[in-house]
Amino acid sequence: QVQLVESGGGLVQAGGSLRLSCAASTRTFSSYSMGWFRQASGKEREFVASINWSGGNTYYANSVKGRFTISRDNAKNTAYLQMTSLKPEDTAIYYCAARSGRPILSGLGVAHWGRGTQVTVSS
Numbered sequence: 001q002v003q004l005v006e007s008g009g010g011l012v013q014a015g016g017s018l019r020l021s022c023a024a025s026t027r028t029f030s031s032y033s034m035g036w037f038r039q040a041s042g043k044e045r046e047f048v049a050s051i052n053w054s055g056g057n058t059y060y061a062n063s064v065k066g067r068f069t070i071s072r073d074n075a076k077n078t079a080y081l082q083m084t085s086l087k088p089e090d091t092a093i094y095y096c097a098a099r100s101g102r103p104i105l106s107g108l109g110v111a112h113w114g115r116g117t118q119v120t121v122s123s
Helices: none
Strands: 003-007 010-013 018-025 032-039 046-051 058-060 068-073 078-083 092-100 117-122
Touching (some): 003 092, 018 092, 032 068, 032 078, 046 068, 046 078, 058 068
Antiparallel strands (some): 068 078
């Protein structure tokens, strides 16, 4: 079982930046594709970004493309989401996800989820 723990959320003004981290408890971290999802109050959880096992391929939702950057450090068993130019509509709980093998492009087939970290962007 892979345990994922997110950190780095908080309150930030519009236009500001935050970096989220996702620490994974597994010896085979480099075999997992990693992703970030978010869920705003009253809305369904949505895909934000993902990265393949090596970090060579990344995928983004159109709403965050150019503002968010996903990365990973396999030596530290950690994935990151750098968020810049934040908007109030980015306010949500952000969840880390892990899937063995194929890249994460939706929640389908994702076996491992973190508990989430709250990001609030004030206008």
